[in-house]
Structures are given as C-alpha cells and as structure tokens.
Amino acid sequence: DIQMTQSPSSLSASVGDRVTITCRASQSISSYLNWYQQKPGKAPKLLIYAASSLQSGVPSRFSGSGSGTDFTLTISSLQPEDFATYYCQQSYSTLRTFGQGTKLEIK
Amino acid sequence: QVQLVESGGGVVQPGGSLRLSCAASGFTFSSYGMHWVRQAPGKGLEWVAFIRYDGSNKYYADSVKGRFTISRDNSKNTLYLQMNSLRAEDTAVYYCAKDLRVTIFGVVITGAFDYWGQGTLVTVSS
Numbered sequence: 001d002i003q004m005t006q007s008p009s010s011l012s013a014s015v016g017d018r019v020t021i022t023c024r025a026s027q028s029i030s031s032y033l034n035w036y037q038q039k040p041g042k043a044p045k046l047l048i049y050a051a052s053s054l055q056s057g058v059p060s061r062f063s064g065s066g067s068g069t070d071f072t073l074t075i076s077s078l079q080p081e082d083f084a085t086y087y088c089q090q091s092y093s094t095l096r097t098f099g100q101g102t103k104l105e106i107k
Numbered sequence: 108q109v110q111l112v113e114s115g116g117g118v119v120q121p122g123g124s125l126r127l128s129c130a131a132s133g134f135t136f137s138s139y140g141m142h143w144v145r146q147a148p149g150k151g152l153e154w155v156a157f158i159r160y161d162g163s164n165k166y167y168a169d170s171v172k173g174r175f176t177i178s179r180d181n182s183k184n185t186l187y188l189q190m191n192s193l194r195a196e197d198t199a200v201y202y203c204a205k206d207l208r209v210t211i212f213g214v215v216i217t218g219a220f221d222y223w224g225q226g227t228l229v230t231v232s233s
Contacts, residue, residue, distance in 0.1 A: 001169065034219040036152075043202055043223035044144075044152065049209075050216050087152055091218025094166045096142070096154040 002026055002090050006099035012107040017078045021102045023071045023088035032092035035064055035073045038101075039084045047086075048073065078104075109133040109222045111203050116227030123193050123231070129186040129203030129224055137161070137181035140206035142220055143188045145199035145229075153199075156188065157206070171197075193231045200226040 003026035013019050023033065031051040036044040046055045048064035051071060061076040075082055083106050088099040115127040129141070143155040156177040157166045165177050176189040186203050204220035 032218060036220075038152075043226060044220070045223075046207070046219055046221050049207055049219040049221075050211075053209075053211070053216075055219075055221065089152075089154075089219070094157060095168065096157070096218070098152045098154065101151045 001095055002029060002093050002097050004088055004090055004097050004099040006086075006088055006102050008102060009100065010103040010105065012105050013078055014107045015078050015080055019075045019078055019104065021073045021086055021088075021104075023066075023073070023099050025069045025071075025090055025092075028068045029090045029092035031067050032090055033064070033066065033071045034089045034091060035062075036087045036089065037082075037084045038087065044087065080106075109205065111205065111222055111224035113201065113203055113224040113227040116201065116229045118230045118232060119193055120233050121194060121231055124189070124191045125193065125229060127188040127190070127201055127203075127227060127229070129188075131184045131186065131203075131205070134205070134222075136179075136184040139208060140217070141177075141179060141186045142204045142206060143177060143186075144202045144204055144220065144223075145197075146202070146226075147196070147199040150199075155201070158186070190229070193229075195231050198229060198231045200228050202226045 005024045033051045035048040038044040052064045085101045085103045110132045112130045142157045158177045174192045178187045203224045205222040207219040207221040
C-alpha cells in the first residue's frame with residue numbers, strides 16, 4: 001500500500017496567517033493527490049483534487065501544489081472558519097490511503 | 108442536490124454482523140463509483156472499500172478484506188456494506204462517499220471523494 005505522511009501533525013496559527021501543510025507519498029503518485037477539510041462531528045469536505053484543482057465552491061485562498069511524492073496545501077490568509085483538521089489522500093492506487101491528518105488550531 | 112444518507116449502524120458483539128446502507132439521490136447513481144470510508148473515535152480517516160459504477164470490480168483495504176463486502180443496487184440507488192466477523196477495532200463512524208468524475212481538457216479525472224454522507228456509528232462491544 002502507498003503510505004501518506006503529513007507534516008506537521010498539528011499547527012497553531014492566527015487569523016490572517018499564511019499556512020502550509022505538507023504531504024509526502026511513499027512512492028510516486030504523479031498528481032493523484034486530494035485534500036480534505038474536516039470539522040468536529042462533520043463529514044470531510046473535498047478542497048483540492050488532482051493536486052492543484054480547486055473543488056467547486058471552495059474559496060480561492062486554498063491552493064494545492066506538487067507532483068510525484070511531495071505535495072503542499074496552502075491557505076493564503078487564514079479565516080476563523082478554516083480552523084479544522086486537514087487530510088491528504090492518494091488516488092493513484094485503487095487502494096486509496098489517507099494521511100494521518102493535520103490539526104490546525106487557533107494561536 | 109447530491110444527498111447520501113447512511114443507515115444501519117448500531118451496537119454489535121464481537122464476531123457479529125451488520126449491514127450498512129447508503130441511499131443516494133440528486134445524481135445518476137449508476138454512473139459513479141462509490142466508496143466506504145471509516146473513522147474510529149478520535150482517529151483519522153481510513154478508506155474501507157470501493158465499487159465501480161456497474162459493480163464489476165470491488166476493492167478492499169487489507170484490514171477488512173475477507174470480512175466485509177461492498178455491493179450496490181443501481182435500481183434502488185443504494186450502496187451497501189456487509190460487515191461480518193466484526194472486531195472491536197472496527198468501531199467507527201462509517202461514511203459513504205461518491206467518487207469524483209470530472210473532465211479537464213479531455214482528460215477524465217477520478218478518485219477523490221466529492222460528496223459524503225453524514226455517517227453512521229458502528230460500535231463493536233460485548
């Protein structure tokens with residue numbers, strides 16, 4: 001199976017900050033990388049698919065980049081509603097796998 | 108609008124069985140692959156199983172292979188997960204999710220989960 005590793009596991013930031021979360025795959029996955037946001041008690045929400053394509057309805061402050069094994073999710077200017085847990089997920093293999101998550105907290 | 112509604116969760120003893128259902132609406136169910144994803148209490152997301160749009164192929168995480176079976180009834184717009192030989196470590200919220208399918212510059216992109224249900228809790232305990 002393809003292992004996905006996110007860093008950091010947790011992050012404290014302030015409203016207005018620029019934040020970057022990293023995801024690394026155990027083998028090359030081309031651009032088959034997706035990002036999700038999850039708030040407590042809610043289902044995850046798709047933010048970015050195919051490494052850099054913004055899902056419909058997602059604010060443009062979210063962006064994704066990378067290919068091969070290294071990927072990043074960037075939030076350009078944190079808003080109060082962005083404090084949540086973020087997951088990466090690979091879709092290169094039919095056996096999908098997620099990263100362990102990055103919890104973004106208010107500083 | 109797309110809606111996915113899971114049902115069938117509950118408390119079951121170790122070694123027992125349970126069948127989850129996911130009722131879909133708001134899209135052409137028979138045209139899309141579907142997934143089950145679970146989340147143990149306080150833990151991260153774990154992909155469980157995938158079924159192609161026509162049920163022709165099914166894939167499972169190693170942790171559930173041989174115990175869980177994914178299926179679908181396209182005439183009823185419903186996805187299922189039959190769970191047998193349940194273990195304590197199967198305790199989780201189970202989500203059904205629709206497989207993304209978009210075409211960009213003539214290239215079909217799939218594999219992300221673009222819509223999710225609200226989840227149903229399965230507790231395996233004696």
